[in-house]
Amino acid sequence: MTSCVAEEPIKKVAIFGGTHGNELTGVLLVTHWLKNGAEIQREGLQVKPFITNPRAVEKCTRYIDCDLNRVFNLENLSKEMSEDLPYEVRRAQEIYHLFGPKNSDNSYDVVFDLHNTTSNMGCTLILEDSRNDFLIQMFHYIKVISILLMGVSLGFFLLKSLKDVRKAGQREMDCIPQSKRRLDEVLYKGTGAVVTEKRK
Numbered sequence: 001m002t003s004c005v006a007e008e009p010i011k012k013v014a015i016f017g018g019t020h021g022n023e024l025t026g027v028l029l030v031t032h033w034l035k036n037g038a039e040i041q042r043e044g045l046q047v048k049p050f051i052t053n054p055r056a057v058e059k060c061t062r063y064i065d066c067d068l069n070r071v072f073n074l075e076n077l078s079k080e081m082s083e084d085l086p087y088e089v090r091r092a093q094e095i096y097h098l099f100g101p102k103n104s105d106n107s108y109d110v111v112f113d114l115h116n117t118t119s120n121m122g123c124t125l126i127l128e129d130s131r132n133d134f135l136i137q138m139f140h141y142i143k144v145i146s147i148l149l150m151g152v153s154l155g156f157f158l159l160k161s162l163k164d165v166r167k168a169g170q171r172e173m174d175c176i177p178q179s180k181r182r183l184d185e186v187l188y189k190g191t192g193a194v195v196t197e198k199r200k
Contacts, residue, residue, distance in 0.1 A: 008109075010134075014099050015040065015049045016113040019068050021056025026114025048108075050098075053091060063088055072096075110135070 015033065017026030033040050033049035040047045051057060053068050065086035076089045077096045085093075099108045117124075123146070125139050 010045065010109045012046045012108040012110075013048070014108045014111045015047065016052045016111060017049070018051045018053050018057040019113055020062045020115065021053050021058070022060050022062050023114075023116035024060075025116050027051065027057050029114060050095075052095060052113075053088065055087060065089075068092060077101075 015030060017028075017030030019026070021027075030049040030051055034051075037047070037049065040049065053063065056063050056068075066088045068088040068091060071086070071089050071092045072095075077093055079085060079089065079093070081090065081093055083090075099111065101107060125142060127135060127139055
C-alpha cells in the first residue's frame, strides 16, 4: 500500500460517547478523558471528548425520543430550533453547530463515535467514506497497532453516519452488550489508565 498524506492536516478530532445512552464503554472513556484529557492530547491537534446524549446516558437508555444516530440529516438539522422538537433532534442541532457544519472552518476533521453492540463483531472500526485514502490508512494503522499492543484484531466495515457534521468521520465499536454489563472498571490499555465508575 502506498502512503498518503491528508490533503489538509488533521487539526481537530472529536471523540463521542453516549450517542446511545445505554452503551457504556464510550460513556466511561469520554467521562475519563473529560477529567484527564492529557492522555488524548497531542501537539498540533485539538482533541475534544464529548457526551453526545447526556439525558439518555443519565437514564441509561438508548434514547429519549428518537435514535440520535438517525436524525443527523439536513432535514432535521435545518429545522428551526424549538422545544416542540424531539430531544435528540434538538441535540443533533446543537452537535451540528458545535462540531460542524461539514466543510466549514469550524468543523472537526474526524469524529470517533464510540459504541457497543450485541453483534458478535469483536472490536470493530466502521469507516464512513471508503474514498478517503488517508482515513483508510489511518484505520489500517489502528488495526495493526491494536494487534501489536493489545492483541485485539479489529474488524473493518463501511457505514454512513454523521455525514453532515464532520469533514470525515468514522466510528469504533466494541462487542459489549448495551446496559447488560455494568463496567465498573475499564482498563484503557494504551496508557494503563483505569477508569472507575460505579453505576446503580
